[in-house]
Amino acid sequence: MPCVYEYSRPALTVDCVVFGFDGGDLQVLLIRRGLEPFKDRWALPGGFVHLDETLDEAARRELAEETGLREVFLEQLHTFGAVERDPRERVVSVAYFALVKPTAATAATDAAEAEWFPVASIPPLAFDHAEIFAAALARLRGKLRYDPLGFELLPPKFTLSQLQGLYEAVLGTALDKRNFRKKVLGFDLLVPLNEKHRDGAHRPAQLFRFDPAKYRRLKKQGFLFEL
Amino acid sequence: MPCVYEYSRPALTVDCVVFGFDGGDLQVLLIRRGLEPFKDRWALPGGFVHLDETLDEAARRELAEETGLREVFLEQLHTFGAVERDPRERVVSVAYFALVKPTAATAATDAAEAEWFPVASIPPLAFDHAEIFAAALARLRGKLRYDPLGFELLPPKFTLSQLQGLYEAVLGTALDKRNFRKKVLGFDLLVPLNEKHRDGAHRPAQLFRFDPAKYRRLKKQGFLFEL
Known part of the structure; x- marks a missing residue:
């Protein structure tokens, strides 16, 4: 009509x-x-x-x-x-x-x-x-x-290597592994799980999940993830 | 029609x-x-x-x-x-x-x-x-x-008191003067001018202008103005 x-x-x-x-x-x-x-x-x-x-x-x-x-x-x-x-x-x-x-x-x-x-x-x-x-x-x-949105792109349980891979893919640049881990863990956003990720020949890797409550608190006070 | x-x-x-x-x-x-x-x-x-x-x-x-x-x-x-x-x-x-x-x-x-x-x-x-x-x-x-947009609300030449007043008005909260000045000047965004602002009984105050080139550089590398 x-x-x-x-x-x-x-x-x-x-x-x-x-x-x-x-x-x-x-x-x-x-x-x-x-x-x-x-x-x-x-x-x-x-x-x-x-x-x-x-x-x-x-x-x-x-x-x-x-x-x-x-x-x-x-x-x-x-x-x-x-x-x-x-x-x-x-x-x-x-x-x-x-x-x-x-x-x-x-x-x-x-x-x-x-x-x-x-x-x-x-x-x-x-x-x-x-x-x-x-x-x-x-x-x-x-x-x-300034917003760890990237978690929306990862499975609910992930390793730090997977998280770093995501940041590298989005930003289109390689990041230093030791530096990346230090910064990510410094934000106190990740909860370590009692589980490891096994991937073929690699050493089992610690799995993490994202803590939404800590994220909301951090977002409110403002933060910048310098890479 | x-x-x-x-x-x-x-x-x-x-x-x-x-x-x-x-x-x-x-x-x-x-x-x-x-x-x-x-x-x-x-x-x-x-x-x-x-x-x-x-x-x-x-x-x-x-x-x-x-x-x-x-x-x-x-x-x-x-x-x-x-x-x-x-x-x-x-x-x-x-x-x-x-x-x-x-x-x-x-x-x-x-x-x-x-x-x-x-x-x-x-x-x-x-x-x-x-x-x-x-x-x-x-x-x-x-x-x-993370973006000193506030400069759009100030006259081209302004004092640090005026800048602090703007931040306080926008954020709706009082800020510590010494701390505010230290942080603002720490960003190296402001150019001091060879002029002072005279306002009645107050001591003449240093006037500043905003440096757009430094701003663009800072914005590109990312920054957070923690208050």
């Missing part, structure tokens, strides 16, 4: 930059477009906002529909409103960034046209999605310095 | 939380609504996004039209999309926060229905503007810790 308004208005969409970590690379989840414009080009999952749902609900619905992902960490990033960003008509898009634990990430691989790409080698993207992706990556890198 | 669309779409607006500092209180600029809904209630300056302007342009245009302010520091804050936030119909609003130097702030007082209020005593606001205001204040407080 067509809708009539007194004044013209932009269309409103949501787009999601979904990050995952496979233990080696930081990855982003893309979908292949089936329709014009940019048919067959890779794009961020997203779509139009319905009148009866909030922006967060729209982002979660589109993510579930297009990638099969549910129960992810989702945060609003920025709203993109360049006049010519969509060749069809004026479209304003509220962008989100999402962080996915490895356990949930496998669901997405079932979605027909969804695929994970290492952030260092993503294909050309539709619309202004390369710009949205760059903003999301910058936000993730920035937040990792 | 009425507009016809295949699917219904939300209306899109921008709203601006404008902060100023008068040397004593942190203040916010509000306008009194002339029309229903919320007629005569105070509200954030803002309005509908036109098809041929970006979101930033819409925010600057509305600010100029409703408050007379131009050339302000403006940053996108968050997009608010609760389903029932406007009693008339679905309206999604892209919120901005703006910082105004005292020299520019006086322009706004010429606007018919615009008025500055100390943030500690703002009147009841229209729509969800109290929520938007709270989010802007939280952002300003948070950013002051």
Whole structure:
């Protein structure tokens, strides 16, 4: 049923930059477009906002529909409103960034046209999605310095090597092992578990979990993770 | 001329939380609504996004039209999309926060229905503007810790007392003078000028300006202003 308004208005969409970590690379989840414009080009999952749902609900619905992902960490990033960003008509898009634990990430691989790409080698993207992706990556890198968001990308139990690997993958730089451990443990955010991680020929490694109560306290007083 | 669309779409607006500092209180600029809904209630300056302007342009245009302010520091804050936030119909609003130097702030007082209020005593606001205001204040407080944005609220030349007064007004807490000076000067962000500020009976105070090049370097390497 067509809708009539007194004044013209932009269309409103949501787009999601979904990050995952496979233990080696930081990855982003893309979908292949089936329709014009940019048919067959890779794009961020997203779509139009319905009148009866909030922006967060729209982002979660589109993510579930297009990638099969549910129960992810989702945060609003920025709203993109360049006049010519969509060749069809004026479209304003509220962008989100999402962080996915490895356990949930496998669901997405079932979605027909969804695929994970290492952030260092993503294909050309539709619309202004390369710009949205760059903003999301910058936000993730920035937040990792004063907000241990990275835990959202790790399994519930992890080793310090896994944590360091994640920081290295996000920041795109190698970190000194001894220095990293000292700093991470200095924040008193990690709870050592009575379990070890066994990985082939390696020496069993101490497993940790993240302490949400300590995290909230630390966040309130402000901190900076200098690397 | 009425507009016809295949699917219904939300209306899109921008709203601006404008902060100023008068040397004593942190203040916010509000306008009194002339029309229903919320007629005569105070509200954030803002309005509908036109098809041929970006979101930033819409925010600057509305600010100029409703408050007379131009050339302000403006940053996108968050997009608010609760389903029932406007009693008339679905309206999604892209919120901005703006910082105004005292020299520019006086322009706004010429606007018919615009008025500055100390943030500690703002009147009841229209729509969800109290929520938007709270989010802007939280952002300003948070950013002051790792981004010396506060300089946008000071005159180009300022004393350490004025800078401390601003931090106290934004954070809503008294700070130890000796400690504050030591920390601020420790960042090597301020350039002492060959000028003193004379204020009645007080001893003439050293004037400083902010060094943008040093600021950019510091921001890149990350820092936290612990108070």
